[in-house]
Amino acid sequence: MSDISFVRTDMLPEQEPPATTVGFVGWARANLFSSPLNAILSILSIVAVLFVLSVILPWAFMSSWNATSLTDCREQIAAAYGPDHHGACWAVIKDRWVQLVFGFYPPYPIDGTAHLGSPPEGAWPAYFRPIATFVLILTAVAPVLFDKLPRKMLLITAVFPFLMPWMMWGGTFWNPVGAMLGFGIGYLAYRFIAPIAGSLAGVIAAALLPIIWWLFLMGGFASTMQSIIALDIPTVNSRKFGGFTVSIFIGVVAIVGSLPLGIILALGRQSDLLIVKALCVGFIEFIRGVPLITLLFVASTLLNIFLPPGTEFDIILRVLIMVTLFASAYMAEVVRGGLAALPRGQYEAADALGLDYWKAQRLIIMPQALKISIPGIVSTFIGIFKDTTLVSIIAILDPLGLTAGIRANAQWNGIYWELFAFIAFVFFIFCFSMSRYSMYLERKLKTSH
Amino acid sequence: MTVMTDPPKESFRLSMLIYDTRYRSITIQVVALLGFAAFFGWLIWNTSNNLAALGKEPSFRFLWEPAGYDINQRLLDYNSQSPHIRAAVIGVLNTLVIAVLGCITATIIGVLVGVLRLSKNWVISRLMGVYVETFRNVPVLLWIVLAMAIMIEIPPAPKEFRGDNATASVSLFGTVAVTNRGVYVPDPNFGSDRIGEDGTRLDEPTGWRVGLGDVDVNSSGMATYSFLGFEITPTLQFWAVIVSALIASVIVKIFGGDIARSLNGGQETTSPFRVTPGRLMLAVLLIAIIVLWSLMGMGISREVDGVSGGVFQISLDFLLVVAVLLVSLNISKRIKNRADDIQEKSGVRPTVWYIRLAVVVLPMAILLWALGLYFTYPELKGFNFKNGLHLRNSLIALWLALSLYTAAFIAEIVRSGIMAISKGQSEAANALGLSSGRTMRLIVLPQALRVIIPPMISNYLNLTKNSSLAIAVGYFDITGTLMGVTLNQTGRELETVLLGMLIYLTISLSISMAMNWYNESVKLKER
Numbered sequence: 001m002s003d004i005s006f007v008r009t010d011m012l013p014e015q016e017p018p019a020t021t022v023g024f025v026g027w028a029r030a031n032l033f034s035s036p037l038n039a040i041l042s043i044l045s046i047v048a049v050l051f052v053l054s055v056i057l058p059w060a061f062m063s064s065w066n067a068t069s070l071t072d073c074r075e076q077i078a079a080a081y082g083p084d085h086h087g088a089c090w091a092v093i094k095d096r097w098v099q100l101v102f103g104f105y106p107p108y109p110i111d112g113t114a115h116l117g118s119p120p121e122g123a124w125p126a127y128f129r130p131i132a133t134f135v136l137i138l139t140a141v142a143p144v145l146f147d148k149l150p151r152k153m154l155l156i157t158a159v160f161p162f163l164m165p166w167m168m169w170g171g172t173f174w175n176p177v178g179a180m181l182g183f184g185i186g187y188l189a190y191r192f193i194a195p196i197a198g199s200l201a202g203v204i205a206a207a208l209l210p211i212i213w214w215l216f217l218m219g220g221f222a223s224t225m226q227s228i229i230a231l232d233i234p235t236v237n238s239r240k241f242g243g244f245t246v247s248i249f250i251g252v253v254a255i256v257g258s259l260p261l262g263i264i265l266a267l268g269r270q271s272d273l274l275i276v277k278a279l280c281v282g283f284i285e286f287i288r289g290v291p292l293i294t295l296l297f298v299a300s301t302l303l304n305i306f307l308p309p310g311t312e313f314d315i316i317l318r319v320l321i322m323v324t325l326f327a328s329a330y331m332a333e334v335v336r337g338g339l340a341a342l343p344r345g346q347y348e349a350a351d352a353l354g355l356d357y358w359k360a361q362r363l364i365i366m367p368q369a370l371k372i373s374i375p376g377i378v379s380t381f382i383g384i385f386k387d388t389t390l391v392s393i394i395a396i397l398d399p400l401g402l403t404a405g406i407r408a409n410a411q412w413n414g415i416y417w418e419l420f421a422f423i424a425f426v427f428f429i430f431c432f433s434m435s436r437y438s439m440y441l442e443r444k445l446k447t448s449h
Numbered sequence: 450m451t452v453m454t455d456p457p458k459e460s461f462r463l464s465m466l467i468y469d470t471r472y473r474s475i476t477i478q479v480v481a482l483l484g485f486a487a488f489f490g491w492l493i494w495n496t497s498n499n500l501a502a503l504g505k506e507p508s509f510r511f512l513w514e515p516a517g518y519d520i521n522q523r524l525l526d527y528n529s530q531s532p533h534i535r536a537a538v539i540g541v542l543n544t545l546v547i548a549v550l551g552c553i554t555a556t557i558i559g560v561l562v563g564v565l566r567l568s569k570n571w572v573i574s575r576l577m578g579v580y581v582e583t584f585r586n587v588p589v590l591l592w593i594v595l596a597m598a599i600m601i602e603i604p605p606a607p608k609e610f611r612g613d614n615a616t617a618s619v620s621l622f623g624t625v626a627v628t629n630r631g632v633y634v635p636d637p638n639f640g641s642d643r644i645g646e647d648g649t650r651l652d653e654p655t656g657w658r659v660g661l662g663d664v665d666v667n668s669s670g671m672a673t674y675s676f677l678g679f680e681i682t683p684t685l686q687f688w689a690v691i692v693s694a695l696i697a698s699v700i701v702k703i704f705g706g707d708i709a710r711s712l713n714g715g716q717e718t719t720s721p722f723r724v725t726p727g728r729l730m731l732a733v734l735l736i737a738i739i740v741l742w743s744l745m746g747m748g749i750s751r752e753v754d755g756v757s758g759g760v761f762q763i764s765l766d767f768l769l770v771v772a773v774l775l776v777s778l779n780i781s782k783r784i785k786n787r788a789d790d791i792q793e794k795s796g797v798r799p800t801v802w803y804i805r806l807a808v809v810v811l812p813m814a815i816l817l818w819a820l821g822l823y824f825t826y827p828e829l830k831g832f833n834f835k836n837g838l839h840l841r842n843s844l845i846a847l848w849l850a851l852s853l854y855t856a857a858f859i860a861e862i863v864r865s866g867i868m869a870i871s872k873g874q875s876e877a878a879n880a881l882g883l884s885s886g887r888t889m890r891l892i893v894l895p896q897a898l899r900v901i902i903p904p905m906i907s908n909y910l911n912l913t914k915n916s917s918l919a920i921a922v923g924y925f926d927i928t929g930t931l932m933g934v935t936l937n938q939t940g941r942e943l944e945t946v947l948l949g950m951l952i953y954l955t956i957s958l959s960i961s962m963a964m965n966w967y968n969e970s971v972k973l974k975e976r
Contacts (some may be wrong), residue, residue, distance in 0.1 A: 010691060031571035038570050045572050198468070275478040279485055289957040290950045291914035297932055297949075301942040305499045307490045386588040393590075400590060416598040424587045424595075431586035 007278050059088050061288065067091035069411035092412050093422050099406075100422070102127055103242015118414050130245050131235075133167045136160055137252055161256055168241070168249060174222040175233035182210040182218065238316040242397035244426060246316070249387040250323055258384070259322040259377070262331025267361065269332065270339055280332070287329035292387055295322045300394040319391055327384045334380055338373030339365065378438035382431045389427075399423045479908065500943065509948075512537070513941045518934050520925045522841050533935045538850055540930030541952060548913040554668060554852035555912060556905075559859025566864050577860065580916075584857035589915050592854050596846035597922040604629045607833050619827065624835050626827040632845055633827035633837040638768040639820045694737035702730040766820050773816050774809075781805040843924035849918065855912045862904045866897035899972060906964040910957055917953070927952055 020029060062081045067073035073089040081087060089340040094158030107126040140160035143153035162176035166368070186206040194202025226232065241249065268280035287295070299318040304311065342365065350360035370377070405421045406412050466476045500506060512534040519529050524542045527535060547574070566577035578743040604627045605617035619626045672718055701708075705726035712724040784805050792798040827837030871891050878888040919926040932949040936942060 031569065034569065042570055042572050045576055049572075049576065273474050273478050273481075275482050279481065285958075286954065288910075289954040291917040291928075291953055293917045293920070293928060294932065294946060294953060295951050297936075297942075297946050301936075302946055305496050305943060308495050309498055309502060382586070386586075389588040389590045390918070393918075400588075400594065403594075416595075416602060420591060420595050420598070424591055426587055427591070428583070428586045432582065435586070 020171045059086055063088035063090050065090050065094055068095070070413065070415055086358075088103050088421075089415060090418055092406065092415050092418050096402075096406055096412075097422075098127075100399050100402055100419075101243050101245060102130055102245050103402065104240045105130055105242065105245060106236060106240060129170075129236075132335035133164055134248070136163060136167065137248070164249075164252070167233075168236070169238070170233045170235035172222055172226040174225040175218075177225075178218040178222050179214070181221075185213050186210040238314045241316055243399055243402060246391070246396060247385070247388040247398050250316075250320060250388045250391065251437055253320050254323045254327045254384045254388075255381050257320075258331045258380075261324065261328035263335050263366070265328060265332035266335035266339060282296055284329045284332050287326055288333070292323070292326050292390055293393060295326050295392050296390060298322060315394075315396065319394070319396065323384070323388070326387075327380065330380050330383070331377065334373045334376035335369065337376060338369035338371075341372050342369050374445070375438055376439055378434055378441075382434050385430060385434075386427065399426075461788050466768060496943070505941070505943075506775045507943060509944055511935075511941055511944070514939075516935065517938065520930065522844055522925060533931075533939070536935060537931040537948070537952075538925065540925055540927035541956075543919075543924065543930075544913070544916055544926040544928075544956070546853070547844070547916045547919065547924070548909075550848050551851040551855065551916065552909050555855035555908075558852060558856035560863050562860035563863025563867070566860060567867060581857045584854050585861070589850065589854045590918055590921060592850040593847055593918055593921055597842060597848040600631075600842040600846045601629055606630075607829060610829050610834075624824075624826055626829075626837070628834065629842070630833065631842050632840045633834045633839065635824040635826050636836065636838040637822060637824055639764070641830060690738070694734055697737055698730045698734040701733045702726050705729045769820070770813070770816065772810055777812050779811045781808045784808065791894055817975070841924070843919070843922040846922050847919050847924050851912055851915055854915075855908055858908050858911075859905065862901055862908065863897070866901035867893055870896050889944050902964070902968045902971065906961055906968070909964065912958055913956060913960060914953065 017026075020026060032042040062077070062085060064073045064080075064087060065078045067076055067089065068091070070089060070092075073091050077085060077087040077089075103126065108124070136156070137160070139153065140157040143149045143151065143157060159176075159180070162179050164178045165442065189209045190202045190206035193205045197205075255326065265280050265284060268276050269284065271277050271280075296319060297361060299322040300315065302322070303318045304313070307313075346364055346368065347360070350364040355363065389398055389400050392398050395401070400423065403423070406419060407415060466472045506968065513532045515530050516533045516536045517529050518536070520536060520539050522543065523539045524546065525539060527539050542692055562577045562580060565573050566581065568574050568577075607626075607628050607630060609615060609617040610619065610626065610628070617628075624635050696957075703726075709724045709726050709729055784801050788799055788801045825836040827834045829835075874892055875888050878892040879885075881890065916926060917928040918929045923929070925933075927949055931945050931952075936945040939945070
C-alpha cells in the first residue's frame with residue numbers, strides 16, 4: 001500500500017517575508033504610501049521640503065564669513081558663486097557677535113570706560129565679569145537640575161542670588177553680604193524670640209527685623225565696612241547692559257524670584273482667610289489680564305512716580321521688578337493647578353498627623369504639588385525667557401534692540417535675515433533644551449505605573 | 450447629690466487674638482488688610498506728591514483735545530483734528546480686529562496641524578513637529594519683526610507693476626496686488642457707495658439697485674451737562690447709553706432664567722415663540738437703546754452725500770447683510786435639528802445639506818444683488834495703487850506672525866486633547882465601520898473638545914495680549930495710540946497707562962467670561 005496521504009508531514013522551511021513588507025520599502029509602504037491620499041500628501045510635502053531646503057541651504061552655506069560691510073560681502077559672494085546667487089552674509093555675525101552677546105558691557109571695567117583695543121594694565125580677561133556670572137549661574141543651577149552632583153554645591157545655589165547682581169553691577173562686596181545678613185537676622189530673630197514670646201511673635205519678628213535692616217541699616221553697614229576693609233569692584237551702569245547678557249540676566253532673576261513669590265500667591269489664593277485670598281486673587285487676575293508691555297511701560301514711566309520724591313532707581317532694576325511680578329502671577333496659577341490636582345486625602349492625612357500648616361505644606365503638600373506642576377513651571381520659565389525680548393520696546397538693548405542699531409550703521413545697512421536667524425537660533429537652543437529637560441524630569445519623577 | 454456647675458464662662462482676653470485659633474485668623478487678616486491699605490496709601494501719597502511737584506495734577510481733560518496725529522488703518526472716521534479719546538477708540542477697535550482675525554486663523558491652522566501631527570504619515574507628522582517646535586521656541590516679537598521684514602523686503606515695489614515689461618503682475622486674475630507697501634484686495638461696495646473723494650457721485654448705479662446708504666449717528670439734539678466739574682459731552686452720553694444698555698442686557702442674559710420661566714407661564718415649553726434668556730437679552734438691548742435714544746434726543750439721519758459730523762457712520766447695507774445672515778444661519782440650524790429628530794425617531798436621516806446650503810446662500814445672493822454689490826479692484830495710479838482695500842504691511846505681518854505663533858500652541862493642545870481620549874473610543878468607532886475621517890469628526894473631536902477648551906481660552910487671551918506688540922511694527926492698536934503717541938504728545942503717563950491697562954483688563958475679562966460660559970455649555974454634565 002502506497003502512502004497517499006494528502007497531509008504534509010514535514011515542515012516547510014521558513015521563508016523570507018515579502019520584500020515589500022520589510023526594509024525601507026516596507027516602511028515606506030506603511031508610513032508614506034498607505035493610501036492614495038497619503039501618497040499624494042507625502043509626495044507633496046517631500047517636494048515642499050526639498051524646495052524650501054533648496055532655497056535655504058545654498059543661502060546659508062554658499063555664504064560669506066569674511067567681509068567688512070554688506071557691499072563687500074555681496075561682491076565676495078558674486079565673485080565666488082556667480083552674480084545671481086543670493087548668499088547669507090554671516091560676516092555680520094562674526095563682526096558683531098561680541099556686541100550681540102554682551103551689549104555695551106565694558107570688556108575691562110576698570111575705570112568705567114571701554115578699552116576696545118589692547119587690554120589696560122592689570123585687567124582681567126575681556127568680559128571676565130559677565131562670563132564669570134554665567135558660569136556661576138550654571139554651577140548654581142546644576143545641583144538643582146541633576147541630583148547626582150554633590151549636595152554641597154547647593155551652597156553655591158544659596159549665595160548666587162546675592163552674588164549675581166553684585167558681579168554684574170559691581171560696587172562694594174558688603175552689599176551682598178548685608179543682604180545675606182538680613183536673612184541671618186530673620187533666622188536668629190525667630191530662634192530667640194519664638195521660645196520667649198511664642199511662635200507667632202517669632203514669625204512677625206522674623207519678617208519685620210530684616211525689612212528694617214534692609215531699608216534703614218544696610219546702607220550704613222555697607223559703607224562703614226567698606227571704609228574699614230575696602231572690597232569693591234568697579235560699578236557698571238545699567239545702560240551698558242545689552243545683548244543676550246541682559247536677556248539671560250532678566251530671565252534668570254525673574255525665574256528665581258517668581259517661583260517663591262508664585263508659591264506664596266498660590267497658597268494665598270487657596271487659603272481660607274477671606275481677605276488674604278481676595279488680595280491674592282486680585283493681584284493674580286490683574287497681572288494676568290494685562291499684557292507684559294503695559295507693565296514694562298509702568299516700569300519705564302510710572303515706577304519712579306510711585307516712589308518717594310527724589311528716588312531715582314535704575315531702569316534694569318525697575319524692569320526686573322515688573323517682570324518678576326508678572327512671572328509670579330503666572331507661576332501662582334501653575335502651582336495652584338498642582339495644589340488642586342492633589343487628592344484631598346493628602347491634606348487630611350497631614351492634619352491627622354498633627355502637622356501645623358507650614359510643616360504640612362513643606363513636607364507633604366508642596367513636594368507633590370510642585371512635582372505635578374513641573375511641565376507648567378518649565379513652560380512658564382520658557383515663556384518668561386522669550387518675553388525678555390519685549391524690553392527692546394522700552395529701549396533696553398537686548399539682541400532684538402541691537403539689530404536696529406547694527407542696521408543703522410552704514411556698513412551693515414539693510415541686513416535682516418542673518419541677524420534674525422542668529423537670534424532665533426540662540427533662543428531656540430535655550431528654550432528647546434529647557435523643554436527637553438522638563439520631559440526628562442517628568443519621566444524621572446514619575447512614580448505611577 | 451451632685452451639683453452640676455457650668456464651666457466658668459470664658460471672657461475674651463486680648464491674648465486670644467494671637468493664641469486662640471478662632472481669633473487668630475481674624476488678626477492675621479486685619480493685619481494683612483492694614484498692611485495693604487498702608488502700602489497702597491503710601492503709593493498714592495507719593496504719586497500725588499510727585500505729580501504736584503511736576504505740575505501735572507491727574508486729569509483726563511486731555512482726552513478731549515485734538516490728537517494731531519494720523520492713523521492709517523482704521524474702521525471709523527478719524528482725522529488728525531479728532532480728539533485723543535477717538536484715537537483711543539480707533540485703537541481699541543484695531544486691537545479687537547487683530548485679536549478676532551488672529552484667533553480665527555490660529556484656530557484653523559492649529560487644529561489642522563494638531564490633527565496632522567498625529568497622522569500615521571511619517572513625513573507629515575515630522576513636518577508638523579518641526580513647525581510646532583520652531584514656532585514655540587522662538588520669541589513672538591522676533592516672529593512679528595521678521596514677518597514685517599519679509600513684507601517689506603520680498604514683495605515687489607508698486608513701480609515694478611508698471612509698463613509693458615513689468616516684472617510683477619497683479620495676481621489672482623488681476624484682483625490682489627501684493628506690494629511692499631501692503632496688500633491690495635478687492636473692496637466690496639454697495640450701490641450707495643459710488644461717491645468720490647470730493648463727495649460727488651461717481652456714476653449713477655444701474656437701475657434701482659442703489660443700496661440703503663449710511664446712517665449718521667449724531668448727537669445734534671443733545672446738550673452738554675456739567676457734573677462735578679466734568680463736562681459730559683454728547684459723545685460721552687452716547688457711549689454711556691450704549692455701554693449701560695449692553696451691561697443691562699448681559700445681566701438679563703445671565704440672571705434671566707427665572708424671568709423667562711415665569712413669562713412662559715411657569716412651565717417648560719417647546720413652543721417656537723417661548724421666551725428664552727437670549728431673546729430677553731435682545732429685547733432689553735433694543736428697548737434700552739430706543740428708549741434712551743428718544744429720551745436723550747440723539748439724532749439719526751440718513752447720509753447720502755458722504756458728509757458726516759456725528760459720532761460714527763454705519764452702513765445700513767452692512768447691517769442688513771449681517772441680519773439676513775444671522776436669520777438664515779438660524780433657519781439652517783433649525784433644519785438640522787429637525788433632521789436630527791427625524792433620524793432619532795425613524796433611524797433614517799433625510800438628506801438636507803443642499804436645503805441648508807440654499808437657505809444660507811440664496812437669500813444672501815439675492816440681497817447682495819438687490820443692494821447693488823460690486824467690487825473695486827486695485828489699479829496702479831501714479832506711484833501707488835488706488836482703489837481696492839488696502840491692508841497695510843503692519844496688519845498683515847502682525848496677523849501672520851500672531852496666528853502662526855499661537856497656532857503652534859493650539860496644535861499641541863489639540864494633540865494632547867485627542868490623545869487624552871481613550872483608544873477604545875476610536876476602536877469602537879472602527880468596529881462600527883466608521884471611516885477614519887468620520888471617527889475623528891463624530892467620535893474623537895467632540896470628546897476632545899471638552900479637554901481642549903480651557904487651555905484654548907488662555908491661548909486666545911495670550912493672542913489678544915500679544916497683539917500689544919503691534920507697537921513694534923507701527924500698527925495702531927490701543928498700545929500704539931493711547932499708550933504710544935498720545936502718551937508722548939501729552940506727557941500724561943499715569944492717565945494713559947492706567948487707562949490702557951484698564952481697557953486690556955476689560956477685554957481679557959470679557960473674553961474669559963464669554964469662553965467660560967461656552968465651556969460650561971459644552972462641559973460634561975455630571976449629575
